[in-house]
Amino acid sequence: MQFQGRKFATSSVAVLALILSACGGGGAAPTQPGAGKDTAESVTIAIASDEGTLTPFTNQTGYPGNNLVKLIFDTLAVVEGDEVVGLLAEEIETEDNQTYSLPLREGVTWHDGEELTADDIVFSVEFHRDNAEGDSAVDVSMIEDVSANGSTVTMVLDQPDPEFPRMVLADMAILPEHLWAGVKKVGEAGTDLAIGTGPYVLDNYDNASGYTLTANPDYALGEVKVDTIEVAIIPEESTQFAALRTGEIDISTRIVPPQQLEQLQSESNIGIVEGTEYAATLLLFNNGRPPFDDPAVRRALTQAIDTEDLVDTALLGSGTLGSPGFIHPASPMAAGDSGSPYDVDAANAALDELGAKPGSDGVRVLDGEPMSYELLVQSTSTDRLRSAELIREMLSEVGVEVKISSMESDSLDAKVWPDYDVAQGRNYDMSMWGWSAPVMLSSGLIAQLLYSDPVKGPLNVVGFSDPDTDAALDALTSEETLDGRIAAAADLEGQVAEQAPWVTLYYRDGAYAFRSDTYSGWTWQDGKSALHGFSLVDYDL
Amino acid sequence: MSAIQASVPATPVARRGRLTFLGGRVLEYLAVLIVALTLNFLLPRALPGGPLKLFGSPEALARLTAEERAQIATEYGFGDPIHLQFLDYLHSVVTLDLGTSLSDGRDVTAAIGDALPWTLLLVGTSIVATTLIGITLGVIGGIRRREGKGAFTLTGAIVVDSIPQFWLAMLLIVWFGVKWQIAPTFGATGPDGTTVAGLAQHLVLPVATLTITGIGYIFMYTRSSMLSVLTSEPVQHAHARGIPRGRLVRRHVLRPALLPVHTLIMLDIGFLAAGAIVVETVFAYPGLGRLTFGAIAARDYPLMQGTFLVLTLMVVLMNLLADLTYPLLDPRARTGGDR
Numbered sequence: 001m002q003f004q005g006r007k008f009a010t011s012s013v014a015v016l017a018l019i020l021s022a023c024g025g026g027g028a029a030p031t032q033p034g035a036g037k038d039t040a041e042s043v044t045i046a047i048a049s050d051e052g053t054l055t056p057f058t059n060q061t062g063y064p065g066n067n068l069v070k071l072i073f074d075t076l077a078v079v080e081g082d083e084v085v086g087l088l089a090e091e092i093e094t095e096d097n098q099t100y101s102l103p104l105r106e107g108v109t110w111h112d113g114e115e116l117t118a119d120d121i122v123f124s125v126e127f128h129r130d131n132a133e134g135d136s137a138v139d140v141s142m143i144e145d146v147s148a149n150g151s152t153v154t155m156v157l158d159q160p161d162p163e164f165p166r167m168v169l170a171d172m173a174i175l176p177e178h179l180w181a182g183v184k185k186v187g188e189a190g191t192d193l194a195i196g197t198g199p200y201v202l203d204n205y206d207n208a209s210g211y212t213l214t215a216n217p218d219y220a221l222g223e224v225k226v227d228t229i230e231v232a233i234i235p236e237e238s239t240q241f242a243a244l245r246t247g248e249i250d251i252s253t254r255i256v257p258p259q260q261l262e263q264l265q266s267e268s269n270i271g272i273v274e275g276t277e278y279a280a281t282l283l284l285f286n287n288g289r290p291p292f293d294d295p296a297v298r299r300a301l302t303q304a305i306d307t308e309d310l311v312d313t314a315l316l317g318s319g320t321l322g323s324p325g326f327i328h329p330a331s332p333m334a335a336g337d338s339g340s341p342y343d344v345d346a347a348n349a350a351l352d353e354l355g356a357k358p359g360s361d362g363v364r365v366l367d368g369e370p371m372s373y374e375l376l377v378q379s380t381s382t383d384r385l386r387s388a389e390l391i392r393e394m395l396s397e398v399g400v401e402v403k404i405s406s407m408e409s410d411s412l413d414a415k416v417w418p419d420y421d422v423a424q425g426r427n428y429d430m431s432m433w434g435w436s437a438p439v440m441l442s443s444g445l446i447a448q449l450l451y452s453d454p455v456k457g458p459l460n461v462v463g464f465s466d467p468d469t470d471a472a473l474d475a476l477t478s479e480e481t482l483d484g485r486i487a488a489a490a491d492l493e494g495q496v497a498e499q500a501p502w503v504t505l506y507y508r509d510g511a512y513a514f515r516s517d518t519y520s521g522w523t524w525q526d527g528k529s530a531l532h533g534f535s536l537v538d539y540d541l
Numbered sequence: 542m543s544a545i546q547a548s549v550p551a552t553p554v555a556r557r558g559r560l561t562f563l564g565g566r567v568l569e570y571l572a573v574l575i576v577a578l579t580l581n582f583l584l585p586r587a588l589p590g591g592p593l594k595l596f597g598s599p600e601a602l603a604r605l606t607a608e609e610r611a612q613i614a615t616e617y618g619f620g621d622p623i624h625l626q627f628l629d630y631l632h633s634v635v636t637l638d639l640g641t642s643l644s645d646g647r648d649v650t651a652a653i654g655d656a657l658p659w660t661l662l663l664v665g666t667s668i669v670a671t672t673l674i675g676i677t678l679g680v681i682g683g684i685r686r687r688e689g690k691g692a693f694t695l696t697g698a699i700v701v702d703s704i705p706q707f708w709l710a711m712l713l714i715v716w717f718g719v720k721w722q723i724a725p726t727f728g729a730t731g732p733d734g735t736t737v738a739g740l741a742q743h744l745v746l747p748v749a750t751l752t753i754t755g756i757g758y759i760f761m762y763t764r765s766s767m768l769s770v771l772t773s774e775p776v777q778h779a780h781a782r783g784i785p786r787g788r789l790v791r792r793h794v795l796r797p798a799l800l801p802v803h804t805l806i807m808l809d810i811g812f813l814a815a816g817a818i819v820v821e822t823v824f825a826y827p828g829l830g831r832l833t834f835g836a837i838a839a840r841d842y843p844l845m846q847g848t849f850l851v852l853t854l855m856v857v858l859m860n861l862l863a864d865l866t867y868p869l870l871d872p873r874a875r876t877g878g879d880r
Contacts, residue, residue: 050835052645060644060839062598132605133596133613139604187596187617188646207655208729208827234727234825235834242714243726410590410840419593419610420602438600445600458603 040519042228043250045531046240047210050233054194054202054211056173057134057186062436064253066136067531068231071213072111073173073196074221076102076121076153077165078533078541079525082332084165085541087221088116088174088197089153097160097480100169103152107220110176111195118148123177125155131186138172160480167442199224199537222539225521229536244270244513251514251522253531257382258318264513271516274509275524276330278437280322281384283375283391283503284416286428288463291366298500299341300350304398305391306342311506314386318511322504325493326449328440332482335490341497347398356399364399372401373429376415379406384432387505402430417461423454426463433461433502437527440507443485446492447473450501464501566864570857577857581849582630585842592619592643592840617643619842630846639850640843644835649847652832657851659729660828663821664813666744667751672806675756676799679763683798684790686768695764702757710750710823717746727825747824751817755809763802770798800871807863811856 051065052058056073059065078087086092089102108116125146128138142164145156157164179195194202199222200213211231215224232249234240240252241260245267256264256272265272283305285292292298302324311319320329324341327334356366364371377388385406392402416431418424439445439459451457451473452465472495476488512530514522522530533539593602596613605613614620618629618640633639639649682694718726724745725731731739770776771794779789821830829848836844 049838050644058645060595132601132609135598135601137597137601139601185616185646187613187643188641190646207652207832208659208735230732232728232825233827235831236823236825238711239714239727239823239825242719245719246722246726248726248728408589410588410594413594413599414589417599417603419591420599420605421610422603436598436600448600448603459600 037517037519038521039225040227040250040521042230043226043519044230044232044248046232046234046243046249046252046254048233048235048237048240048254051211051231053189053191053205055134055186055189055191056136056175057131058189059135062135062438063529064531067528068211068213069136069173070198071200071229071533071536072194072198072202073175074108074198075170075172075174077169078539079166079170079527080534080539080541084170087170087539087541088121089169092165092169097162097164098157100155100157100164101152102155102169105221106151108197109218109220110179110197111201111216112176112179113218114176114178116174116176116197118151118153120177121153121174122146122148123181124172124175127175127180128172134186136173138168140168140172143168159478162480162482162485163442163444167444199533200229219537221541222537224537226519226536241513244515247515247518249515250518251512251530253512253529255508256511256513258316261316261318261511269515269517271514271520271522272511273514273522273524273530274511275529276320276328276526277508277510277529278328278331278440278527280326280328280435280440280507281387281505282322282433282435283505284428284431284433284462285500285502286426286430286462287465287501288426289429291369291371292429294354295499296350296354297366299498300347300354300398301395301400302500302503303341303343303347303350304400305394305503305505307340307503307505308342309394310387310390313390314383315506315508318509319506320509322506323493324497324500324504326496326502326504327446327489327493328507331440333443333446333486333489335493344397351398351400358399362399363401370401371399372403375402375404376412376428376431377404377406378409378412378432380409381432383508384434388432421454422458422460422463426461435459441527443476443489446489447477450492450496462501464499466495466499469495469499563865566861570861574853574857577853578631578634578850579627581846581853582627584849585837585840585845586623588837588840590840592617592842595643595839595841619643633846634850639847642836642841642844644839644841644844649843652844653829653847653851656827656829656832659826660817660821660830662740663744663747663751663826663828664810664817667748667755668806668810668813670748670752671755671759671809674752675759676763676802678756679760679802680767680790680795680798682760682764683767683771684786686764686771695761698757698760698764700757701753702761704754706750706754706819707823709754710746710820713746713749714823729827743826747817747820747826750820750824751813755813759802759805759809762805763798766798766801767794770794796870800867803870804863804867807859807866808856811852811859 047064049060051060051068054069054072056069059069074088076087076089077084077092084092088104088108090105091103093101104116104118104121110116125140125143128140131137142157142161143155144158147154174197176195179193183189183193191202191205199216199219201216202211203214204212210233213229213231215227234243237254240249240254243249244252261272264270285298287293307322311317311321321340323329323334325335351364354366356364356371359365359370375388375391377384388404392404395402412431415427416433417426439449445459448457448459450460450464450469452470454460472492476485476492479485479488510529514520522535524530525532525534593610593613596602611620618626637650641647642649642652678694714726717724725743729740729743731742776789776793779793817828818830818834820826821828822834825831829851832844833848836848
């Protein structure tokens with residue numbers, strides 16, 4: 001199965017190349033967003049898999065599932081550029097980052113015609129608190145009290161949190177109490193519950209044709225620019241790009257593979273919307289297993305890996321070098337470019353100092369054991385497969401043998417993060433891994449990657465444990481202002497670079513292709529890519 | 542055994558024998574079905590990972606307490622002891638209530654009911670095309686075995702049989718979909734909904750993929766069977782007596798030669814439904830294959846069990862049908878054999 005998956009992925013790349021080469025370039029100038037049509041009667045969006053009934057508790061993926069849900073269900077706030085501004089809430093008022101007062105906009109109605117009330121907001125908070133399941137479910141455990149007074153909602157947090165507007169208010173889908181109050185099993189919520197206040201109404205969902213979303217005629221928060229959105233389910237990446245070229249779809253939700261980017265950009269009717277993805281690709285070390293429990297070994301191996309070569313070769317330059325401190329250099333919390341630690345001589349010297357001497361086969365022996373390790377990699381990810389091959393070569397330069405095991409992603413997850421519960425331990429030496437954009441954009445989630453305590457560090461899949469880092473995390477999460485958190489994050493980055501619990505290899509750049517002759521209003525939003533409200537609605541906020 | 546036999550009317554003894562034969566066959570199929578049902582239940586649970594991932598993003602799942610995990614598992618039926626789950630599964634099969642999909646809360650029977658007609662349309666069309674073309678070429682290949690074209694056709698069939706479905710599907714998309722734009726690249730219906738023309742257009746490339754990759758097998762089997770009969774002693778003898786080749790083939794060769802091909806095709810119908818998974822996935826065709834693919838990827842136990850059950854039943858039923866229809870084509874089977 002593993003080998004088949006790898007062949008399938010490799011075949012996909014080859015076929016993509018064939019699609020592009022067979023069709024010819026066209027030679028016209030690249031079309032940029034904004035150069036074509038600003039409105040459209042209908043666009044077709046291709047997604048890779050079924051997203052269920054498109055309620056906040058039944059969509060299957062964060063992207064693009066959550067993005068589609070947010071076209072149906074509005075949130076209290078929305079991220080516009082770097083700012084968080086009110087959406088259903090007219091303003092976000094707080095003096096201490098602990099008590100938030102949210103006056104609601106007037107004239108907002110649900111898709112069934114009922115009026116939105118402050119009680120719906122209170123209900124939504126309580127419903128999300130009681131139902132932690134679902135890909136669009138939001139952690140609201142920090143809200144100690146929520147109350148409604150007329151058309152104003154007040155939320156009191158357990159401690160000051162300057163990221164609350166971005167992480168909760170701009171993410172929590174608001175639910176209609178009159179429809180959701182009786183729901184017991186959220187996982188079985190049907191399309192009859194996909195009723196929000198958002199710019200689009202779910203009109204149809206079936207196995208054969210996918211989804212149809214139509215513009216909400218009573219939308220009070222702005223002007224909807226596309227009348228109908230057809231969502232087609234096309235699992236195969238190559239088919240999506242073929243359909244884009246024929247005009248059967250108007251935008252693909254798959255990132256354009258780096259090797260195809262230039263060719264697609266040269267197509268006259270195809271535009272590309274690009275931006276920072278923030279998703280990080282990592283090389284994990286199992287910190288609980290010798291010799292990776294020794295920070296000196298981890299640092300030495302980190303020094304042996306040329307991340308610049310990985311970006312140039314595996315991503316063909318369509319990526320950003322991984323920061324040793326993990327946080328993306330473009331993130332507001334990043335301390336700045338700390339440079340790559342790559343230094344083969346230093347890596348060899350460090351391993352020599354640790355007493356790891358080359359054996360007869362050239363592989364170093366440390367504490368009586370050959371430095372030969374298994375590296376897990378997802379068979380369906382071509383850039384990670386290529387990166388793993390390159391890492392094998394790089395580590396062989398310092399006398400460390402790597403045996404690559406390519407496997408289906410669920411099999412890999414079961415070894416690295418069994419049942420998504422770090423308390424169950426882990427069973428690997430090294431693994432290719434990735435964290436999605438939301439993790440990078442929240443100090444709370446970054447802390448969860450590193451805390452020694454599994455309760456506070458539920459994302460600590462490497463089993464990292466260090467008291468000094470725990471202290472740095474406490475300092476980060478207890479800061480009451482955003483500036484304070486940014487300063488604390490800089491200290492944390494230093495700790496991570498020093499301890500090297502993993503190697504942050506790179507952050508892939510995002511590039512999405514669309515038909516500019518149909519609709520070219522697609523814009524980039526950090527953490528949301530191209531499929532979000534600002535691409536489809538001219539908001540009046 | 543003689544390849545040319547006269548049909549002999551069935552005697553009461555033969556009828557009793559046939560009933561015993563059928564009874565035995567039914568029992569055999571029941572045993573197969575029980576084993577298959579057990580495997581259908583066990584295989585999803587043997588896969589790494591589980592359905593928990595359906596209930597949130599990894600980051601959200603990581604926050605769940607042990608109690609919350611247990612509550613979700615119990616609520617959706619995958620937290621009970623394995624023997625109780627198995628009994629529930631058997632009960633659902635017997636009552637034809639296959640439960641609810643963990644992915645989206647849809648009724649599994651309804652989801653399969655939506656997908657199955659598309660697969661039957663796709664597989665049915667390709668079976669007809671594959672059978673007609675494969676048998677025709679196989680018969681010609683057998684008759685003209687000594688001519689240059691025969692060898693050429695055999696080589697071509699081997700090549701075609703070796704082409705991976707995924708690769709061929711993508712090639713067809715590239716040339717007929719993207720380059721010449723004479724066929725849609727995905728889906729089952731056009732923007733105007735379910736029209737006959739739209740259905741036919743969307744069938745072209747998936748059917749062509751299944752047909753081309755299926756022809757080689759049937760061609761080679763038919764050709765081999767033809768050769769076996771053509772070189773048999775009675776046919777050689779008839780040929781020596783001066784019976785014209787066309788009459789010889791029509792009257793004395795085709796029927797015995799196509800008997801094993803009939804069995805092969807019946808089995809193929811059952812397996813093709815499962816084999817359409819790749820084609821349905823590549824062409825985003827909304828049939829049982831795509832549903833199965835999605836269910837496996839999502840670790841949706843009820844949906845996986847449901848789709849596996851239908852695929853199993855199709856294979857078993859086609860086997861049974863092959864057994865039942867074989868005596869209609871071969872008189873020897875009606876009389877209990879070559880006596």
